[in-house]
Structures are given as C-alpha cells and as structure tokens.
Amino acid sequence: MKAKTGAARPAGPARSAGVNHRDAALDAGLRKSLWRGMLRIRMVEEEIARRYPEQEMRCPVHLSIGQEGVAVGVCSALEQRDYAMSAHRAHAHYLAKGGDLKAMIAEMYGRRTGCAGGKGGSMHLVDPAANMLGAVPIVGGSIPIAVGAAFASWMKNEDRVTAVFLGDGATEEGVFAESLNFAALKGLPVLFICENNLYSVYSPLSVRQAAGRDRTAIARAHGLEAREADGNDVEAVYRLSREAAERARAGKGPSYLEFSTYRWLEHCGPSYDNHMGYRSEEEFAAWRAQCPVLRQQTILERDGLLAAEEPAALKRALAAEIEEAFAFAKSSPYPAPAELMTDLYADGAGN
Amino acid sequence: MAREIKFAEAVLEATDQCLAEDPSVYLMGLGVPDPKGVFGTTLGLQEKHGPRRVMDMPTSENAMTGVAVGSAIAGMRPIMVHQRVDFFLLAFDQIINHASKWHYMSAGKTRVPMVVRLIIGRGWGQGPQHSQSLESVFAHFPGLKVLMPATPGDAKGLLVAAVRDDNPVVFLEHRWLHGVFGPVPEEPYAVPIGKARIARPGTDVTLVAAGYMTLESLQAARMLEEDGVSAEVVDLRTLRPLDAGAVLASAEKTGRLVAVDNGWRSFGFGAEIVALAAEKLFGALKAAPARVSPPDVPIPSTWGLSNHYYPTAAHIADAALGMMGKKPRHRAARRADLDKPQDTPNKAFTGPF
Ligand SMILES: Cc1ncc(C[n+]2csc(CCOP(=O)(O)OP(=O)(O)O)c2C)c(N)n1
Ligand SMILES: [Mg+2]
Numbered sequence: 001m002k003a004k005t006g007a008a009r010p011a012g013p014a015r016s017a018g019v020n021h022r023d024a025a026l027d028a029g030l031r032k033s034l035w036r037g038m039l040r041i042r043m044v045e046e047e048i049a050r051r052y053p054e055q056e057m058r059c060p061v062h063l064s065i066g067q068e069g070v071a072v073g074v075c076s077a078l079e080q081r082d083y084a085m086s087a088h089r090a091h092a093h094y095l096a097k098g099g100d101l102k103a104m105i106a107e108m109y110g111r112r113t114g115c116a117g118g119k120g121g122s123m124h125l126v127d128p129a130a131n132m133l134g135a136v137p138i139v140g141g142s143i144p145i146a147v148g149a150a151f152a153s154w155m156k157n158e159d160r161v162t163a164v165f166l167g168d169g170a171t172e173e174g175v176f177a178e179s180l181n182f183a184a185l186k187g188l189p190v191l192f193i194c195e196n197n198l199y200s201v202y203s204p205l206s207v208r209q210a211a212g213r214d215r216t217a218i219a220r221a222h223g224l225e226a227r228e229a230d231g232n233d234v235e236a237v238y239r240l241s242r243e244a245a246e247r248a249r250a251g252k253g254p255s256y257l258e259f260s261t262y263r264w265l266e267h268c269g270p271s272y273d274n275h276m277g278y279r280s281e282e283e284f285a286a287w288r289a290q291c292p293v294l295r296q297q298t299i300l301e302r303d304g305l306l307a308a309e310e311p312a313a314l315k316r317a318l319a320a321e322i323e324e325a326f327a328f329a330k331s332s333p334y335p336a337p338a339e340l341m342t343d344l345y346a347d348g349a350g351n
Numbered sequence: 352m353a354r355e356i357k358f359a360e361a362v363l364e365a366t367d368q369c370l371a372e373d374p375s376v377y378l379m380g381l382g383v384p385d386p387k388g389v390f391g392t393t394l395g396l397q398e399k400h401g402p403r404r405v406m407d408m409p410t411s412e413n414a415m416t417g418v419a420v421g422s423a424i425a426g427m428r429p430i431m432v433h434q435r436v437d438f439f440l441l442a443f444d445q446i447i448n449h450a451s452k453w454h455y456m457s458a459g460k461t462r463v464p465m466v467v468r469l470i471i472g473r474g475w476g477q478g479p480q481h482s483q484s485l486e487s488v489f490a491h492f493p494g495l496k497v498l499m500p501a502t503p504g505d506a507k508g509l510l511v512a513a514v515r516d517d518n519p520v521v522f523l524e525h526r527w528l529h530g531v532f533g534p535v536p537e538e539p540y541a542v543p544i545g546k547a548r549i550a551r552p553g554t555d556v557t558l559v560a561a562g563y564m565t566l567e568s569l570q571a572a573r574m575l576e577e578d579g580v581s582a583e584v585v586d587l588r589t590l591r592p593l594d595a596g597a598v599l600a601s602a603e604k605t606g607r608l609v610a611v612d613n614g615w616r617s618f619g620f621g622a623e624i625v626a627l628a629a630e631k632l633f634g635a636l637k638a639a640p641a642r643v644s645p646p647d648v649p650i651p652s653t654w655g656l657s658n659h660y661y662p663t664a665a666h667i668a669d670a671a672l673g674m675m676g677k678k679p680r681h682r683a684a685r686r687a688d689l690d691k692p693q694d695t696p697n698k699a700f701t702g703p704f
Contacts, residue, residue, distance in 0.1 A: 059476025110653025334655030
C-alpha cells in the first residue's frame with residue numbers, strides 16, 4: 001500500500017459510519033451470482049481473445065481479463081434503473097450492467113445487429129435498455145458526461161445513481177478534478193469507480209504520477225467520500241459500492257472508489273505481452289495468483305455454497321450462451337452502404 | 352541512389368538528429384519511451400538522449416501542451432507527439448487560444464517554437480474517435496503552421512524544418528504512411544515549409560492533395576493514363592501557409608482542378624483550394640473545379656461502412672474523367688472490392704491498433 005497523504009484509514013475494505021458492512025453477511029445467492037457474473041465475463045473475453053486472430057473482429061479490443069471483480073462488484077450493487085458509463089475497456093462493465101451479449105459480439109464483428117449498428121466497434125458499447133449509457137475511448141471523456149447524467153437525475157428528483165468507470169490514467173486528465181468538484185458542489189448521486197491497474201498502455205504509474213499521489217485524498221479534498229479496496233475481492237468491491245450507492249440515494253452525495261487490480265493481457269488486443277519488457281513476469285504472476293474469479297469460487301467452496309458439479313455445469317451453460325452469441329453475430333448482415341449516412345442528426349436531417 | 356527507409360524511420364531519424372543538434376529540443380508524449388515507441392518513431396531515443404529530454408508524460412493533454420507552450424516561450428523547443436489526432440482535441444485551449452496567438456498578442460516580443468506530431472488513424476475499425484482527419488481544422492487558425500508530408504524524404508525534412516521553426520507547428524502523419532519506403536538522405540536537412548511539390552507532372556488535369564491522399568492521387572494519375580488523360584499531382588506538403596502559387600500555376604496550365612481531401616467535405620481544405628481557383632482562375636478553367644472527399648459523417652468502425660466512407664484513387668480518377676467529358680469507369684470496375692474489408696493498406700498491417 002502506498003503512503004497516505006490524507007486522513008489515516010485502514011487499508012482494504014473500509015467501514016461506513018453506520019452499518020458495518022464488513023461483518024454483515026452477504027446473502028448466499030448474491031455471493032454466488034458475483035462469481036457467476038465474473039465467470040461469464042471471463043469466458044466471453046477468453047472467447048474474443050481466442051477468435052480475434054481470425055481477423056473477423058476488425059476493431060481494437062481492450063480486454064479486462066483479470067479485472068472482472070470491479071465490474072461485477074459495482075454493477076451488482078446497482079439497480080437496473082441506475083446508469084453506468086465507461087471508457088475504452090468496457091466489455092466487462094457493459095455485460096455486468098446487463099448489456100446484451102449478442103449485440104456486443106455483433107458490434108465487434110461490425111454487423112448491423114451490433115449495439116451501435118457496427119458504427120462504434122468494441123470501444124463504443126451502449127445499451128439504453130440496461131441503462132448502460134455509453135462508453136468512449138477518449139480517456140476521461142465520459143467522466144463529466146456521467147456527472148451530467150447524475151445531474152439530470154438530481155434535477156428530476158429521480159431515485160437513480162450513476163456509476164462511471166475510469167482508469168488510473170484518466171485521473172490525470174484535468175476533467176477528472178473538474179468533475180469531482182461539480183459533483184461534490186451539487187451533491188450529485190454519482191460513483192466514480194477507478195480501476196487502478198497500474199498502467200496506462202505501457203506506461204507505469206511511476207512515470208505519470210508523483211510518488212504517493214493519493215487519488216482518494218484528491219477526491220476527499222473535493223468533498224467526496226473516498227475509499228479504496230482490493231479490486232480482485234469481488235465481495236469487498238460489492239460492499240463499498242453498495243454503501244456508496246446508498247449514500248448517493250440518500251442524497252449524501254458522490255463517492256470516489258478506487259480498486260486495485262491488474263490487466264492480464266496486452267493493453268489492446270488478445271495476447272499476453274509480458275515479453276515486451278514493460279512489466280515483470282513476477283508482478284504478473286503475483287496478480288494472476290489473485291484471480292478474482294477463482295478467489296470467489298474458492299471462498300464459496302470453503303463456505304459450502306457450491307456443489308461439486310456446479311462450476312462445470314455453469315461453464316457448460318455459459319459456453320453454450322457464448323457460442324450462440326458468436327453464431328448470432330457471424331450470421332448477422334453488415335450494415336447496408338446507405339447506413340453510412342444515417343443517424344447523423346436526431347431529427348433525421350441530412351447534411 | 353539515396354538510401355531508402357520507411358516514413359516512420361525518417362521521423363525517428365529527424366527527431367534523433369534534432370535532439371543531437373540542439374540541446375533546447377526535447378521530446379515528450381504518452382508512450383514515447385515504451386517498447387512500441389509510437390509506431391517505431393521514438394524507439395531508442397530515451398536511451399540515447401536521456402530521460403530528461405525524452406520522456407513519457409501523464410495522460411493530461413491540455414496541461415502538457417501548456418507546459419510545452421510555456422517552455423517554448425522560455426527558450427526550449429519541445430516536440431510533443433500523440434498517437435492519435437483525436438486525443439489532441441483535449442488541448443485545443445492551449446494550442447489555439449494560447450500558442451497560435453502568443454507571438455501576435457505580444458507584438459512579436461515572445462515566440463512559441465514548438466512542434467506537435469499528430470497521427471491520423473485509419474483502418475481496422477478505429478471508428479469515430481480514433482481516425483479523424485483534422486488538418487483543415489488546424490489550418491483554420493492563423494498563427495499555426497500545418498504540415499502534412501506524403502513521403503519519407505519530406506517527413507524527415509519537414510520535421511527538421513518544423514523543429515527549427517520559431518512558431519507552433521502541427522505535423523500530421525497518416526498511419527498508413529508509416530510503413531512506406533522512400534529515399535531519405537542520411538544527413539540532417541530541412542525541406543522548406545510552405546512549398547508544394549509537383550509529385551508528378553501532367554497537362555490535362557491538376558490533382559491537389561496532401562499526406563496520404565497524395566498516394567491515392569498518384570495512383571489515380573496512373574489509372575488516368577489508361578484513359579489517355581495526363582494528370583499533374585500537386586503535393587501540398589504544407590497546408591498553412593498554403594503555396595497558392597503552385598496550385599494556381601498548375602491549374603492554370605491544365606485548366607482543370609480536383610482537390611483531394613482526406614477530411615470532411617464541408618469547410619475543409621478542399622473547399623479552400625476550390626475557392627482559390629474560383630477566385631483567381633475563373634476565366635482560365637475549362638471545367639468547374641471539384642472536390643473529392645469523404646462525406647460529412649463521423650467515421651464508422653465497421654468495414655462494411657468505412658469501405659464506403661473513404662475516397663480512393665478510383666473516385667479521384669472518375670472525378671477527373673467527368674471533368675474531361677469522359678465516362679467515369681474506375682469506381683464501377685472496382686465495385687467488387689467493396690465486398691471485402693478495405694481497412695488495411697497491406698497484408699502486414701493488422702489490428703488491433
Ligand atoms: C485523451 C486520450 N489520450 C490518450 C489516449 C490513448 N489511450 C488509450 S487507452 C489509454 C490508457 C489509459 O489508461 P487507464 O485510464 O489507466 O485505463 P486502462 O487502459 O489501464 O484500463 C490511453 C492513454 C486516449 N484514448 N485518449
Ligand atoms: Mg490503467
């Protein structure tokens with residue numbers, strides 16, 4: 001753990017003033033669904049990685065294998081009506097928020113049945129039906145937009161929370177601080193979820209942020225509630241997120257939650273890239289040993305919540321679902337050439 | 352015969368030599384020292400020139416551009432690079448509000464010698480926010496110089512000229528040019544800013560382009576040869592300050608002008624070239640000048656649509672044929688290509704980035 005510049009707080013899952021969520025037992029069904037959600041995302045992304053070399057998914061893909069704990073822990077703490085937004089590494093967030101799997105795979109295959117009609121590709125996932133408002137690959141771009149969505153809920157007095165996923169790199173953009181300020185100023189119901197995976201592309205934190213730059217202290221200084229926890233501990237992620245969402249719902253304002261985690265594969269693309277030398281094999285191995293999916297499975301087994309045949313059965317069911325999604329995508333048509341010119345203006349106006 | 356190297360290697364060599372010749376030059380950008388070295392254009396430079404002068408930076412485009420501006424005012428010569436033009440839109444405040452006007456606003460008492468290298472993405476589904484071609488936008492602003500080389504030789508010479516220039520210079524590199532080979536002298540040399548080049552002489556029609564579109568225009572000229580049409584290709588190399596003399600001289604000679612734009616049609620540099628001809632050569636033209644450009648929509652990710660977005664040599668050749676009163680035929684002949692991905696310049700180029 002890095003040195004703290006803000007108020008001293010215990011590392012890992014933090015406690016709220018009221019309910020002590022650390023000790024409150026989570027419902028067994030929920031604990032299992034956390035594992036199922038992560039395994040599903042893991043298997044979807046593994047299949048993307050496996051098929052990517054076929055060169056039919058012709059768009060950049062930023063996989064979050066190794067980081068599933070954050071997406072699932074946070075989105076499980078949200079309600080269906082709550083909004084989520086993300087950035088370039090969005091597959092897990094989209095799926096965890098309930099985005100349509102078939103439409104996501106079709107988007108990667110550039111088909112008209114894709115969630116963005118093929119116009120966006122993997123970096124532009126959107127599913128309004130799941131209140132996944134969008135994801136964009138301009139780093140930091142969606143942070144104020146999510147604050148704006150929360151601002152709308154606030155203006156309309158809606159019971160709705162917005163979660164925005166961002167990387168450690170995004171906390172270097174000026175708009176991050178500006179967004180924290182406005183969210184705190186108005187007490188908006190927004191959760192800033194930072195997935196600190198230590199890298200921005202191949203650049204480690206050490207060449208981008210001053211040693212000891214404590215992002216939670218930055219958020220706290222802006223007046224937000226700020227916590228951090230192990231992002232590969234899905235139950236810890238869930239607890240903090242639930243608490244933050246409850247605070248937001250109660251009109252107590254925004255939170256900044258930072259979760260440490262690690263991307264296993266290359267920044268963009270389907271391969272392992274440790275051979276490139278920008279990070280060490282030891283570092284990778286240490287994080288890999290903290291696989292969020294396996295950790296949760298082990299805990300469930302320890303607590304007697306998983307029958308022996310359950311993991312294999314779930315994997316079979318998920319594989320069938322995933323197979324179906326890929327088949328759907330690959331059998332879908334490409335957009336018609338005329339669709340190049342559609343969707344430009346909301347009123348259907350031409351140029 | 353001069354040595355042939357790739358465009359990306361020419362950029363690397365120019366940067367290396369500029370760092371060596373002037374201690375006030377420094378280089379920064381996200382990923383500059385990483386193992387991929389910005390598509391190979393910055394590889395080995397940190398090892399050679401040290402981490403003070405060749406550095407990675409925070410994901411803070413606007414602030415870091417301001418840092419470049421301030422350091423330039425105070426005597427440094429920064430080179431900043433971004434892997435995509437699109438990311439630099441975050442820095443419009445610094446480059447437009449401040450850098451482009453600083454010299455003017457101080458009545459010439461201060462200057463901002465800096466270079467921003469920006470890469471135009473294309474292909475492999477880069478989509479709406481990773482493949483914009485914004486040269487016309489930059490060229491709109493007085494006070495900026497905007498360079499867009501098409502060949503390795505010009506990439507090196509113009510980058511050297513840009514670094515030595517005392518003004519803010521935007522240097523645009525099309526991603527599909529990085530792998531192209533061409534003759535490049537080994538010693539440092541400057542190609543003059545603001546001077547177009549006749550990439551191919553001809554007599555019947557003038558094709559005006561810059562950057563990657565110069566290659567498509569040269570290909571169009573070869574196609575037009577089969578039609579008995581002699582096309583002259585003017586490679587602008589610099590958008591601002593525009594070499595209007597070169598454009599006008601060529602168009603006056605041929606009497607026909609096609610402006611080939613890599614960016615959006617409306618309010619773009621193609622429009623500027625056509626306006627120039629309309630104003631200055633109204634009586635001398637044998638046909639109305641034309642623009643070839645992508646349509647005015649964001650760039651879709653799927654190749655199913657991007658195939659129909661990008662203009663190609665066939666579009667250019669057909670525009671010229673129409674102007675000659677001949678039947679356009681090249682697009683129709685290549686219609687089958689549109690059923691396959693046209694999202695890579697060659698087999699060696701694949702995704703994901
Ligand atoms: C404004 C902007 N600058 C730079 C980039 C290039 N880029 C794409 S992803 C990325 C990494 C950002 O790191 P982080 O926010 O930590 O997300 P991670 O990739 O680690 O999930 C960068 C710098 C970009 N897309 N947008
Ligand atoms: Mg990161």
